Amino acid sequence: MTYVFQFGIVLDHFDRMLAGAWLTIRLAGLAMVLGLAVAVVCAYLRTAGPKPLRALVGAYVEAIRNTPLLIQLYVVFFSLPSLGVRMDANEAALVAMVINLGAYATEIVRAGVQSVPRGQIECGVALGLTRLQVYRLIVLFPALKAVFPALASQFILLLLGSSVVSAISANELTAISNTLQSTTFRAFEVYIIATIMYLAIAVAFRGLFAALYWYVFVRGRGR
Amino acid sequence: MRQFSTNEFLFILAAMQWTVVLSLLAFALGGALGGLVAVLRVSRLLPVRLLATGYVQLFQGTPLLMQLFLVYYGLGLFGLRLDAWTAVTVAYSCYAAAFLGEIWRGCIQAVPREQWEAAKAMSFTYLQQLRLIVIPQAVRIAIPPTVGFLVQLVKATAVASIIGFVELTRAGQLMTNATFQPTIVYPLVAALYFALCWPLSLWAQHLERRLRVDNAMGRKK
Amino acid sequence: MTRTPRLFAAAAAAVLGLVLGAGGADAQTLDRILKEKKIRITAQIDSAPFGILDKDNKPTGSEIETARQIAKDLGVQLELVQVSGPQRIPALLSDRADLAISSLSITTERAKTVWFSSPHGALSIVIGGPKNIAIKGPADLAGKKIGMTRATLEEQEVPKIAPPGTNIVFFDEHAATQQALLTGQVDAIGSAAFLIADLAKKAPNMGIETKFTVTTAFYGIAVKPGNLDLLQWVNTWVFVNKNNGVLAKIYETHTGVKLVDLPPL
Numbered sequence: 001m002t003y004v005f006q007f008g009i010v011l012d013h014f015d016r017m018l019a020g021a022w023l024t025i026r027l028a029g030l031a032m033v034l035g036l037a038v039a040v041v042c043a044y045l046r047t048a049g050p051k052p053l054r055a056l057v058g059a060y061v062e063a064i065r066n067t068p069l070l071i072q073l074y075v076v077f078f079s080l081p082s083l084g085v086r087m088d089a090n091e092a093a094l095v096a097m098v099i100n101l102g103a104y105a106t107e108i109v110r111a112g113v114q115s116v117p118r119g120q121i122e123c124g125v126a127l128g129l130t131r132l133q134v135y136r137l138i139v140l141f142p143a144l145k146a147v148f149p150a151l152a153s154q155f156i157l158l159l160l161g162s163s164v165v166s167a168i169s170a171n172e173l174t175a176i177s178n179t180l181q182s183t184t185f186r187a188f189e190v191y192i193i194a195t196i197m198y199l200a201i202a203v204a205f206r207g208l209f210a211a212l213y214w215y216v217f218v219r220g221r222g223r
Numbered sequence: 224m225r226q227f228s229t230n231e232f233l234f235i236l237a238a239m240q241w242t243v244v245l246s247l248l249a250f251a252l253g254g255a256l257g258g259l260v261a262v263l264r265v266s267r268l269l270p271v272r273l274l275a276t277g278y279v280q281l282f283q284g285t286p287l288l289m290q291l292f293l294v295y296y297g298l299g300l301f302g303l304r305l306d307a308w309t310a311v312t313v314a315y316s317c318y319a320a321a322f323l324g325e326i327w328r329g330c331i332q333a334v335p336r337e338q339w340e341a342a343k344a345m346s347f348t349y350l351q352q353l354r355l356i357v358i359p360q361a362v363r364i365a366i367p368p369t370v371g372f373l374v375q376l377v378k379a380t381a382v383a384s385i386i387g388f389v390e391l392t393r394a395g396q397l398m399t400n401a402t403f404q405p406t407i408v409y410p411l412v413a414a415l416y417f418a419l420c421w422p423l424s425l426w427a428q429h430l431e432r433r434l435r436v437d438n439a440m441g442r443k444k
Numbered sequence: 445m446t447r448t449p450r451l452f453a454a455a456a457a458a459v460l461g462l463v464l465g466a467g468g469a470d471a472q473t474l475d476r477i478l479k480e481k482k483i484r485i486t487a488q489i490d491s492a493p494f495g496i497l498d499k500d501n502k503p504t505g506s507e508i509e510t511a512r513q514i515a516k517d518l519g520v521q522l523e524l525v526q527v528s529g530p531q532r533i534p535a536l537l538s539d540r541a542d543l544a545i546s547s548l549s550i551t552t553e554r555a556k557t558v559w560f561s562s563p564h565g566a567l568s569i570v571i572g573g574p575k576n577i578a579i580k581g582p583a584d585l586a587g588k589k590i591g592m593t594r595a596t597l598e599e600q601e602v603p604k605i606a607p608p609g610t611n612i613v614f615f616d617e618h619a620a621t622q623q624a625l626l627t628g629q630v631d632a633i634g635s636a637a638f639l640i641a642d643l644a645k646k647a648p649n650m651g652i653e654t655k656f657t658v659t660t661a662f663y664g665i666a667v668k669p670g671n672l673d674l675l676q677w678v679n680t681w682v683f684v685n686k687n688n689g690v691l692a693k694i695y696e697t698h699t700g701v702k703l704v705d706l707p708p709l
Contacts, residue, residue: 003300003537009556066420067413068378070392074409077616089616153283153325157375160286168616174286178530179595185533185557188297195289202284225499234501296531299538387526400490401497403619 003188010189013180017190020176021197027094027172028159028205034094035101035158036151040140042102043109048131057106064103070164072096077168093165093172101158108150112143145217152209156202163198173197227402232411238394239415245380245390248312250373253319260324262353265331275324282321288382290314295386307386318379322372330365331357363434370427374420391415474673477520477542485511486532487524488546493638493698495546506698510564510665511545513690514681533558536668543678544666549597550709559669561678562709563662564691568701569598570658572640573625573632575651582656585610591630593621598634601659626650634658638699645700660704683708 010017046057064072073096080087087095116139124134144151166175177194181187225231263275282290295310305313334357342352384393395412399405477483487503488495495505503524515522525541536544536558547567550560571579571590578584586609592598594614603612613630615621622643624630633640637654644652665682667675685691686706695703 006556062421062424063417066374066424067416068381068392070381071395071409071413071416074405075413078405078409149329156283160284163286163288174288181530181533183551183553185554187530187534188300188537191289191292192297195285195293198286198289199281199284203280206280206284230499230501292534296534296538296540299534299540302539304539385528385531389526397490397497400492 005189006186007189007193009184009186010180010193013184014193016176016180017173017193017197020171020173021201023090023170024159024162024172024174024198025201027090027097027165027170028155028162028201031094031097031101031158031162032155034098035105038098038102039105039109042106043113043143044132044135046106046110047113048135061103061106064100065107069096069100069161070167072100073165073168089165089168089170092168093162093170096165097158097162100161101154104154104158105151108147108154109143111150112145112147113139115146116142148209148213148217152206152213155209156205159202159205160198225402227398227404227407231398231402231408235391235394235398235408235412235415238389239391239419241383241388241390242377242380242419245311245315245383245388246373246377249315249319249376249380252312252316253323253376256316256320257323257327260320261327261331264324264328265353267349279321279325282318283325287314287318287379288385290318291382291385307388310386311383311388315376315379315383319372319376322375323369326368326372327361327365330361330368333364334360367427367431367434370423370430374423374427377420377423378416472673473542473667473671474677477518477674480520482521482523483515483518483543484523484525484541485514486527486535486541486544486546487511488527488529488532490528491547493700504698506565506694507545507547509694509698510691511543513685513694514543514545514678517681518677533666536666539668542667542671542674547663548666549661549663557669558666559671559675560664560666560709561675562682563664563706564682564686565695566660566662566704566706567597568637568657568660568704569601569634570637570640571602571632571634571655572643572652573655575653577631579632579655582658583607585632587611588631589613589629590632590634591615591621591624592634593618596636597661598636598658602634605658625652638701641700662706664709679709682706 042057042060045053046061047054049057073093076096076099077087077089077092080092113135120138120142121134124138129137162172163174165172166178173194177190181190184190260275260278263271264279266272266275291310291314294314295305295307298305331353338356338360339352342356347355380390381392383390384396389397391412395408399408402408487508489497489503489505489508491505493505494507495503498504503526508524511524512522525535527535527541527546529546532544532546532548535541544558547565548554548558548560549567550563554560571585573579577588579588582605585605586607589611590602590606591613592602592615594616599614606612613624615624618635618639621630621633621635622639625633625643626647632655635643637657640652640654644650665678667678682691691706692703695701
């Protein structure tokens, strides 16, 4: 007997999948903003901070980049409670995603910072700016511009990677898909729809990034 | 209650071999296919470029988990039953090819225009320009990010557990279920991934330093 | 480059051939199993006490033993197809397994997708707590603090019977729920019966007992729709082994609680 696809059974629960997709978007979006903030601070500390801090940030970046997100999630979710830090599933998922993205983005922003021509930094120093002012006023903007595509790719990877947070029962798109396929057993239909939704979200984010790039870096911005 | 001890540790350690084998397999085949994607992405023919772009968007825009699921179980519905090895080979190659192709495209495009033009002036064909002049230069830029992607790939092999491979992550989950000691098992699994990936990361950084001049913000040279 | 089109053509032909070749009528599945002398059954080894790895990392548990018994009675070799929860049914529908035996609770919704055998096991959700807490029925839950684990059957079923004034708190893991009971943070917990039995053994001085049964879910063996011959044999197998006590013995060995009466499907 050949398999007959029954998308109707799944589409009856489409609102739940939309709710899951919305949580995915919110988690990823929030993690992007916070992760970028972490990265901007850490990239400064990594390049111009005091030595112990530089080493500390380096250790953070290496520890995160060389272990899987799922394992980081488990550590945040299962190990932090024993230290007295209790979080619900969504908070734990967000924390793990920010920590994860922060490390990758730190490395990317650092590469951007180092791509800024030496002369510009020396100009700033000659004008009597402090290191932090040089970073904030002179280096950061062209650095972010240079690495924007790499950051955008990393964001998309995080968005798709967020599917693993279903493991700790945050109710995002993958978690909802798993629940639905378990109640209906229509795994193929559920996953096909989920895949299309992920693709749509990813394409939408890429469009958003392109618009953002144009708005911030191109539109007659003579910095 | 079963305790976590040597036996459990060895189980997890043994699972690590699958992580390594899967990574190498995906990298080798994905690399071959990725080269093709990169070349198609910079093709002068618009339809070819669009096709390659669509491919990259599709495989970079959907979770690897879903890709593998659809290749293994989805095709199975239509009677195309790939065995587990073929399925992971196909899925990981396509996945790696999308990312490597995109990395390498950037590297090809980073080669200055003048290099193409000079080669053209010497009446090289398009493919000769690419093969003899551009790619050798692009490879230099490409090596550090390629090794960097290999780190991502090692971690992505965890997904293969959905079609029955007991690799590092899955072994960790199974031992957690058997021993109820996640606080021992997961940090251990993290450490093992770190042991696999960190040398690669260091190597990538080493290559990056050798192949690039940096301004070292704040660092006096 | 001249090679590429030919390569594409060959690949396309191969794919087309496989797809077309697949549409053919299913051979009788039972006959095929007997002829190949091998049956493939799903094994979920991350869900104690149904399926788990033993000390030597061999699969064990009540559902794994059920699969072994079935292969033995068929007189064929057993191939365990390792899956985790979400892959149980895809493995069956994509013909990677002949039977799914993975504590699949029987529901009308699920029966639209797979065919269930008569139940061969049951999962009772009970309220359990220490002796000194007086709970006889659902009404006594009012004013009590009841703990349970998220994403479980008890999470769905207990709130349905709980009277107003019941304080239900959720934990993310069974271990956390049990810990909450042992430390007195909750008065009682909603949980699978075998987990209460397990807990009573772990903390003998607490006098933990089953207060009452909330609901019983029956689980069965699933076959791919259309495999009538195999389903018929499985139903016969369940009937025989229910009556000769084999099913009850497997269940009690692995869960530590008695198997309830199994009605036919």
